[in-house]
Amino acid sequence: MTRREYILAQRARHGRRALAVLPVAYPRELPTALDLLAVELWGPPGPPRSDAAGRIQAYVCPVVRNALAFLAAGGADAVDGALFPHTCDSLQQLATLAADLGGWSRPALVFQHPRGPGRASTRAFLDGELRALAAGLERLAGRALEPERLAWAIDLHEEIDGLRAALLDLGPRSGLGERARYALLRRGEWLWPEEHLAELRAALAARPPAPEAPRGVPLLVTGYVPEPMALLDVLESAGARVAADDWAAVGRRVARTRTEGEPWARLLARHEALPPCPTRAADQAGRVRHLEGLLDRSGARGVLVHTVKFCEPELFDVPAIRAAFAARGVPVLHLETELEVEPPAQAVTRVEAFVELLSSGRAA
């Protein structure tokens, strides 16, 4: 079933409206609480779906160019509105370009992350943004947000995050190959959360009772989005595995905390508990410490920094990541891709060489 068919089926069966969501972080609990199906739009990968990509210069990241092309081509015409989180300068501009100058004629919502360290002003602003977004989503859903329903949605997403975290930590011991494991994790980008939860439960219940020790060189992967997905096949066939995930699209959106109390305070706490991410302007030193912690806990022997071309938030952190791991003697490979459908041959060669170096115990 394509995403479009799924959206239409959800509407037909449950009367559920749908919302296209641009990358990266947003409070998923809010659309869920309002019975809105959130369908994320990470490009999509591959060549732009229409000439509208040409309305944005070629030196802008392909996620943004492809998204405009997709929206303008009617690719998202099955949804009722779009949410543009303020992830970077380019997505910020896309929100006004598509909504105000053409490409997206349905309701456009924005969600701005506070940029900067945790201060009193930051929390108040985040609270204001969450409530403003909730008001916009209420209008889109045609219903009011009930506190009980919000609490239910938070519980649901906490359970989902718990299972996603388990799947990330298990790696190959989950019984799934890298591609299948990530395909399952990424189905959370568009499935109705209860269905995603059911799939996660089933996958974890089906894992081997006594798994073998994982094979392959353990890697810490940090970056934007695991696209092209075939990159995971490349890693696996080269003899590597993702032991620790810090992709913005995956691991960086898993809050590993349980919250209690009043729903709005929980929502705020969950958002603040997300791993540090440059697209939310997280402190660089804090991010490096987080990555070092991931490396230590996972036993990863190398770091793959996987960025999308022209992604400033990610690129600015690369020197600090390189320096921190170089100081520890941990090899780092910086791989840049452009939302291709298949990994470029050069990228494949570099990954293979990197894994080979790690396998032989030599630093890159």
Next chain:
Amino acid sequence: MLRRARYELAGRAVSPFLSRLEGWRRRLRPRPGRSGRGGASPFGPPLEAARKLKELMTAHYFQGRFAEGAVPVAWVTSGFPVELLRPLGYHTLYPENHAALCGVRRLVPALSDAAEHEGYARDLCSYARTDLGSLLTGETPAGRLPRPDLLACCTNICQTVLYWYRALAARLGVPLVLVDTPYVYGEAPPHHAAYVRAQLEEAVAVAERVARRRLDPAALRETVRLARDGSRLWGECLETATARPAPWTGFDGFFHIAPIVTLRGTEACNAYYRLLRDELRERVRRGVGGLREERHRLLWDNLPIWFAVREVSSLLAARGFNFVCTSYTNAWAEAGSRVDPDDPLGSVGLAYTHVILNQDLPHRLDTLRRLARSYGVDGAVLHSDRSCKPYSIGQVDLKERLARELGLRVLLLEADHDDPRAWSSEQADTRLTAFMEAFA
């Protein structure tokens, strides 16, 4: 005490003396003049105020060499509400302005190489690469930059500055104050204004701690008044170009903008703009133009191409094309319109939130339309700037709208504001020449 005395002496006596000395030298040297192609200069007589501008900016950078240990030093983004820092006695330095200076002197490739060697990608903003390269190598055309005690960053011009200043903070080990201005889509909701105001209060607390003194409310009001007046004076300078012929070129404006960026909120800045305004008005009265013969009037959008300002302006001026207005220089005139000395923090927060780059594209389009109409332009060049995505995304649509709605001839010219490696003189020449031929 001794350092402070040296700092004051450098600013008040030594620097003016050196400037005069340089002036004498200049007068003794034969002047090359501003020539276009074919020998005779297409430009009008140079502005007398330009000499004063050079003195002012040289003095600022020269005094900066003695600031360390004498007064608190802050490195500041161009969009940071510097009004908060001046009453605390900070000597402010603008890395963007410094990077532009490096661009004009064509030092960017070498400095950027140093930053790229450290791992900063060439796809990052060239201002950031230039300044990080300058920090890494110690190379600067300003002689020596004072080490900051404080970094002050405002996200109203882009999110890039936050990453850039964090890198500076990590390398320099000094506090970073951040004023995060939420982007304005249509109207800003009340919680956005409250957020910015609260951050200004937080920033003041840090700046006070670093400067070891309290912010005097009366001094703050006075600085805010000076900043507002400076912004108005700059606006009055720009408005003189509504006259035909315009008494200067938009590219002159790129250089004369320096005081409103770096000395905003000081009497020196305002005194300079009164001088410049009066000279420009006098030129209007006498019919003296920025070009000897102004045939076509153009609008420029986005930052200048610092390393090619002379090249581009000469090519266009030779055929009578004058950039009479630019959205970039105009932004500094608009910034002060919301500032109210009686409500310094509230109004400053509002003003700095509503700068052109922090507002949506309909606002930008309105600004371009208004400039095009009030300056009577018949064409526009939109600089598609690889290093400034907030300014550049949307320009393809803006180009089409300006052409369709106002009947302007519009060129999208791809370049980079600071890095000549992203520039091809031949291609630019061909495109600009073809653009000019369309006016025949």
